[in-house]
Each structure stands twice: as C-alpha cells, then as structure tokens.
Amino acid sequence: MRGAGVSRRLPTSIGWVLAIAVAAGFCALGSWQLGRAQHKRAMLAHVAQVLRERQPLPLAAAAQHERAQTFDWSAGRGRFAAGAAVLLDNQVRDGQPGVRVYRPFLPADGGPALLVELGWQPLRGDRTLPVVAPLPGSHRVAGLLAPPPSPGLIRAAPAMQADGDLLAVALQPAALAAPLKLPGLAPRVLKLDPALPIGYPRDLDVLPNTLPPERHLGYAVQWFGLALAVLATAAVLTRRRRGAAREKMGA
Known part of the structure; x- marks a missing residue:
C-alpha cells in the first residue's frame, strides 16, 4: 500500500x-x-524634455560614443556628401509601406560625417524605389540626435541599387561608412527638424515601427x-x- x-x-x-x-x-x-x-x-520623457528645451549642441556631439544611446538637440552648418543616399526599408507611415531616406552630412566645424534623416517616401506596389534628389551647397540643419532605429534580429548588408543608392534593412552607421566611401560615420543620426524646408514628410517620433x-x-x-x-x-x-x-x- x-x-x-x-x-x-x-x-x-x-x-x-x-x-x-x-x-x-x-x-x-x-x-x-x-x-x-x-x-x-523613461526614454519618451527624456525626449519630451529635450524637445521642450531645444538647447542645441554642435553636430560634433553625434560622435560622442558615451552618449550613443541618448538624445540631444543639435544644430550646425555643413554640406551633404555627394553620392549615395541610404534608404531604410520596411518603414510604415499611416499604414503605407515605404522607406526612410538618409544622407551623410559633413559638418562645417569638423568631426565625422553623420547620417541625416530627410524623411519618409512611399513605395509603389512594384516596390520601385523613390529617386532621392541631391542637396548641393551649404545647409544649416537642426534636429534630434538619436540612436539609429533598432535593427532587431536583422543584420543583412546594404544592397546597392542601379542608381548607386543603398537599400538597407538595418541602419548601422559603422557598416555603412565603407559603402558610402566615407572614413567613418557618427554612431548617432540626426532626425531633421520637420520645420526645415528640405527633405520629405517626417516627424520626431523615436519609436517608429516599434511597440509603445x-x-x-x-x-x-x-x-x-x-x-x-x-x-x-x-x-x-x-x-x-x-x-x-x-x-x-x-x-
């Protein structure tokens, strides 16, 4: 028993x-x-404070590795590098698929180039990529310095298109410098102020295509x-x- x-x-x-x-x-x-x-x-609260104060740091602050995961307002003059733009794939805006357009920017006060987010462009049904017009001459830019969008689990290399632009599924500045023929890229990107009269439709949302x-x-x-x-x-x-x-x- x-x-x-x-x-x-x-x-x-x-x-x-x-x-x-x-x-x-x-x-x-x-x-x-x-x-x-x-x-x-906590991140959204910090970004809201930065956007309220808008105390600009020089563009060289984008290269500070100790601040690579934080947010700052930044402004300065320089020029957009000639050559390829970067198109970040799988970006949805108002329910429509598209790409986010980035161009490397060379600050006039020195320091490494940084990627500037010019805005969002839609994709047609046949996935024809938009034509990104060059931006010659000197420009004053301002916006939110931010870490690049999270790549998730994807680590594929960028694909060069027929017009020379790069189609990327993950925005990794260190991996994009060589294809863009640059000696280096700052670890943070500049989300361009929507009020500036260049680029495409955009906002300062720091959680695009991710969970709130x-x-x-x-x-x-x-x-x-x-x-x-x-x-x-x-x-x-x-x-x-x-x-x-x-x-x-x-x-």
Whole structure:
C-alpha cells in the first residue's frame, strides 16, 4: 500500500514541477515586458524634455560614443556628401509601406560625417524605389540626435541599387561608412527638424515601427495571466486526481 501511495504522488509532484517551471518562464517574460515598458516611458520623457528645451549642441556631439544611446538637440552648418543616399526599408507611415531616406552630412566645424534623416517616401506596389534628389551647397540643419532605429534580429548588408543608392534593412552607421566611401560615420543620426524646408514628410517620433510602452504593458499582463492560468490548471488537476484516488480507495 505504501508503494502504491508513492506511485500516486510521483506523477503529481512531476506535474507541479513542470507547472511551476512553465509559470516561472511566463513570469520572466512578463517581467521583461514590464522592463521594456519602463525603459521606453523613461526614454519618451527624456525626449519630451529635450524637445521642450531645444538647447542645441554642435553636430560634433553625434560622435560622442558615451552618449550613443541618448538624445540631444543639435544644430550646425555643413554640406551633404555627394553620392549615395541610404534608404531604410520596411518603414510604415499611416499604414503605407515605404522607406526612410538618409544622407551623410559633413559638418562645417569638423568631426565625422553623420547620417541625416530627410524623411519618409512611399513605395509603389512594384516596390520601385523613390529617386532621392541631391542637396548641393551649404545647409544649416537642426534636429534630434538619436540612436539609429533598432535593427532587431536583422543584420543583412546594404544592397546597392542601379542608381548607386543603398537599400538597407538595418541602419548601422559603422557598416555603412565603407559603402558610402566615407572614413567613418557618427554612431548617432540626426532626425531633421520637420520645420526645415528640405527633405520629405517626417516627424520626431523615436519609436517608429516599434511597440509603445502600452503594448509592452499589455503583453506583460498576458504573460502573468498565462502563469496564473498554468498554476490554476495544475491545482484543479491535482484536486481531481486526489478525488478520484479517494473514490477508488473507498470502493
């Protein structure tokens, strides 16, 4: 009889170990989503403060590696490099697919070139890429220095098009310098002020094509809910198993 009791408890114990392990995994995913939500809330608050104050730093600040993941307002004069533009693929605006257009900018006060986001252009159904007009002469630019858009899991090399422009699925300045025939590129990009009369439709959104904090919070609630459901299911199955065992013993 003692051996039979042990054999009945063993499957129950294994079931609870599995349930707790799965619930712990769901809780870890929920905690990660909460962390992402908090990080993005803090980032948006910082960007809002920068945009309120708009105290311009020189364009050379884009090359400060210690600030590569933060945001600053910046302004200065210089010229756009002749040659290729960079088209960042898979960029949606108002539900329409398109590309974000970048050109390297050479600051007049020295320092490495930096990529300037000129704005968004739509793609036709046949995925014909837009023609990016050159911007000769000297220009004064101003905008938000920001980390490049997150590449996610994609690390493909940029593809040169027939007109010489580069089509990229991830904006990685260090990898784009050589194809653009530049000695280097600053780690941050300049999101051009929408009020300036050059470029294409654009905004200063720092979370384009990514999840806002509210979505991360919603996913966190779902993961925690799944963890609770796993534990509740394990509890119900355990009670049913014990009830069935008692009935068998009574019979």
